[in-house]
Amino acid sequence: MSVGEHAADAPRPRGHGLAAEGVTVAYDDVDVVHEAALTLRPGRVTALVGPNGSGKSTLLRTLARLQRARSCTLTLDGETDGLALTSREFARRVALLTQGRPTPSGLTVRDLVEFGRYPYRGRWGGQDPDGSAAVDRALRMTGVEDLARRGAEHLSGGQLQRVWLASCLAQQTGVLLLDEPTTYLDLRYQVELLDLIRDLADDHAISVGVVLHDLDQAAAVADRIALLHAGRVTAEGVPADVLTPQRLTEAYGIRVDVDTDPLTGRLRTRAVGRHHMRSERLSTIP
Secondary structure, eight states: OOTOOOOSOOOOOOOOOOOEEEEEEEEETTOOOOOOEEEEEEEEEEEEOOSSSSSHHHHHHTTTTTTSSSSEEEEEETTTTTTTSOOOHHHHHEEEEOOSSSSSSSOBHHHHGGGGGGGGSSSTTTOOOTTTHHHHHHHHHHOOOOTTTTGGGSSSSHHHHHHHHHHHHTOSSSSSEESTTTTTTTTTHHHHHHHHHHHHHHHOOOOOEEEEEEEHHHHHOOSEEEEEEEEEEEEEEHHHSSSSSHHHHHHHTTTEEEEOOOOTTTTEEOOHHHHHHHHHHHTOOO
């Protein structure tokens, strides 16, 4: 079964809105995110893009309460102060797939996916009547059901990435935060994972925030895009308004061309390096 196929034997999560305002984060007393704001809405995918070091992952981790901020107002469902919730309450509503998760040994794939059920168990384990069905569904959705009994240490990087995603899905939250989820995945699973992200938003009203480096992928999957540069959200809106040559060239420090794919109608980008420009010059020689 491929990524994106759904199981119908577990309760589905309900989408929650998550908003952050006035986010300022410092490392070693140096501000790296400056007064940033971001709103994730049910049924929408919001992609965070920008060059390395622009603050994308830091902002995402702050929304997940894993990064301490100098200042931050975090609102969940439009009325609940997200910073006031207990860790367990928050984890039932917001899940984060981080970069660089470890490769555990001595655990099966199903063991790892079951970690996502921790918010629903008591301190000493306890009952989780919906747990087994939720884990089964997550395994199916990510296409790793056939690996359930395999030892996690024997997985490829792409397989392990999908297993960790399954663990987040088993958490059954209304908000899903993904930090570069296509890392290690081959072309097939990149496409299927992006399709799954859209399914979660469209079919289950999940609020999705995702950090992506590939601008074309961001344009294809996202309803809204936030462009970060030097720790600031410099533009936020629909892809066509944010992914402009002027904005991208300024943010990335290299010429970026933008046009529309004639087959799909989607935006596509091209960073123009020295060799590209040489080819352009040669093509004009009679």
